[in-house]
Amino acid sequence: MVMRAAVFHEEGKPLSLEEVPYPERKEGEVILKVRAAGLCHGDVHLVLGEWSGDLQISPPVILGHEIVGDVVEGGKKFKDGDRVILYSSIGCGKCKYCLSGKPQFCERVSVVGVQRNGGFAEYVSVPEDYLFKVDGDPIHLAPLADAGITAYSAVKGIKRGDSVAVIGTGAVAMIASQMLKSNGADVIMGGRNPSKLAKAEEMGIPTVMMKRKDNMNMSQTLFSYSQKKFDYVLDFVGSQSTLQDSMWLLSREGELRIVGEFGGYLNVPEQLIVLRGLKVKGVLYGSFEDMNGIIKSYQEGKFNTMPVPYKLEEINDAINDLIEDKIIGRAVITPSSD
Numbered sequence: 001m002v003m004r005a006a007v008f009h010e011e012g013k014p015l016s017l018e019e020v021p022y023p024e025r026k027e028g029e030v031i032l033k034v035r036a037a038g039l040c041h042g043d044v045h046l047v048l049g050e051w052s053g054d055l056q057i058s059p060p061v062i063l064g065h066e067i068v069g070d071v072v073e074g075g076k077k078f079k080d081g082d083r084v085i086l087y088s089s090i091g092c093g094k095c096k097y098c099l100s101g102k103p104q105f106c107e108r109v110s111v112v113g114v115q116r117n118g119g120f121a122e123y124v125s126v127p128e129d130y131l132f133k134v135d136g137d138p139i140h141l142a143p144l145a146d147a148g149i150t151a152y153s154a155v156k157g158i159k160r161g162d163s164v165a166v167i168g169t170g171a172v173a174m175i176a177s178q179m180l181k182s183n184g185a186d187v188i189m190g191g192r193n194p195s196k197l198a199k200a201e202e203m204g205i206p207t208v209m210m211k212r213k214d215n216m217n218m219s220q221t222l223f224s225y226s227q228k229k230f231d232y233v234l235d236f237v238g239s240q241s242t243l244q245d246s247m248w249l250l251s252r253e254g255e256l257r258i259v260g261e262f263g264g265y266l267n268v269p270e271q272l273i274v275l276r277g278l279k280v281k282g283v284l285y286g287s288f289e290d291m292n293g294i295i296k297s298y299q300e301g302k303f304n305t306m307p308v309p310y311k312l313e314e315i316n317d318a319i320n321d322l323i324e325d326k327i328i329g330r331a332v333i334t335p336s337s338d
């Protein structure tokens, strides 16, 4: 049996649409018919070879780590026809991170759609223990699997009334800002893309635009606009430019949370951290508990996942649109035609 898939062969080249063998199902796995798979900046980093120094990936591999599918070959917990969402970081199952429900930090982690075949295909075989039952439109649900859970993990512990600066306008930042607003935090979003900021404004999130001609970096722009410091700064970009001065934007005992992976350096005088009691935290994906949390928040209607659907044949267009910063929300690939 064969299926259609978008295969990653070589850095810097478009994904190749091919017929490939139907997935082999291993012990503890179920086969999903992929209904929707989100396209993440991580996929673009991989396609462009921007992570080749840090991440072992051996092509050919089918990318796609943000997956919602219907079980077609069930196992012990899930039966045929169940709609599920995938927690994509598959751990060893034995270390302290795996045992505490945080396999994203496992030393032996293997990410579906990165180190093993993922969701830009009609079918995928995945471990049953990493699936969560969901109901609803798969195109809207798919972004929960990565953007959503990461947003959930990024805003954890932020309370009503806390002041929060969100840096970035991608899917994760959009979901996080909506959650913060719905939870009563005082949020402002800083970015550069006018159409994305307009979309955030439409959802009731105040925004400020960084303009090149102002000669200010993002933190300076946010400060000059709001004239205050923040309890939290959430950096969904993580570039040199966004990290520059971001700790200066924090109130006493404030916390910088870095989520984006654009490879910047954080250069901070230690006395700033000590004298003001500041904290820095890296946010990588989320825990099993966060996956349950984001599914619940979604069902409660706290945010829109803002999907932008593309067919499997259009995947390279979706990648280009993402690179050109044209996608407002999340590009979601729909590999099954029926």
Ligand SMILES: [Zn+2]
Pocket (backbone or CB within 6 Å): 040, 041, 042, 043, 065, 146, 147
């Ligand atoms: Zn991702």
Ligand SMILES: [Zn+2]
Pocket (backbone or CB within 6 Å): 091, 092, 093, 094, 095, 096, 097, 098, 099, 103, 106, 107, 108
């Ligand atoms: Zn482990």
